[in-house]
Amino acid sequence: MSDGSALGRRLADLHRSLTPAEQANLKLILGLSAGRLVPDKDPGSEQGRRAVSEALEILCPYDVADPRGIQYRGRPDFLTGDVLTSLIDEARDVGRTAVPFDEHYLGCGGPIADRIATSRELADVVASVVPGAEATGIASYLFYRDPGQGIIPHIDTDIFSLNVLMMLAHEIPQGPGEPSALYMHFADGTEQRLQLTPGEVVIFLAGTQAHSRTPIRAGERVTILTFGFMPQGAPLENYRR
Numbered sequence: 001m002s003d004g005s006a007l008g009r010r011l012a013d014l015h016r017s018l019t020p021a022e023q024a025n026l027k028l029i030l031g032l033s034a035g036r037l038v039p040d041k042d043p044g045s046e047q048g049r050r051a052v053s054e055a056l057e058i059l060c061p062y063d064v065a066d067p068r069g070i071q072y073r074g075r076p077d078f079l080t081g082d083v084l085t086s087l088i089d090e091a092r093d094v095g096r097t098a099v100p101f102d103e104h105y106l107g108c109g110g111p112i113a114d115r116i117a118t119s120r121e122l123a124d125v126v127a128s129v130v131p132g133a134e135a136t137g138i139a140s141y142l143f144y145r146d147p148g149q150g151i152i153p154h155i156d157t158d159i160f161s162l163n164v165l166m167m168l169a170h171e172i173p174q175g176p177g178e179p180s181a182l183y184m185h186f187a188d189g190t191e192q193r194l195q196l197t198p199g200e201v202v203i204f205l206a207g208t209q210a211h212s213r214t215p216i217r218a219g220e221r222v223t224i225l226t227f228g229f230m231p232q233g234a235p236l237e238n239y240r241r
């Protein structure tokens, strides 16, 4: 029982034996551990990395063929040019009062984003790739504006256990250097870089898949809109802010 995957199964077994409050604490610990371990290239971290990743995969609340990586990438039909423009306009308004939050600015949704958050069109796109997910109705605008802002590898809280992430705008300055990008981090130490263009949407299981955004540089700006989904039938109070 010394290899990481056996340890991962034991962690998942432990999770099943706990009360809901204890489960939430264990999930938090696993999430924090994943944030440090999963992107760590040190061979000494391999056992821990595999154990945490395996436990999170087993605990993934969605029934998909492969919970790793992204479940969808594309431009959904409902996101017409007009809708995208109206969201970019709404983001501009929301951005004026967005508050600094960790390594980005956070703005709650607006009327247009909130309407999409509970729309049939968005639910259909999610259902086509991840069965059994239900909208939380929570939409958030995220703004990366100051040089160095980004998000280190992490696992999201339960209200974003399924994350629909929509790229609205990405201003990239001239000069050398790679633009900021979304990354997925995997148990074997590999990663996937996702350089999204405005209007592109990705869906991933953010509650169990470690992900990050590399820091922006001077003159770079990224505006994102995210929608949170939860497992169908989950007690809503666990998923509301």
Ligand SMILES: [Fe+2]
Residues within 6 Å of the ligand: 154, 155, 156, 206, 211
């Ligand atoms: Fe996240």
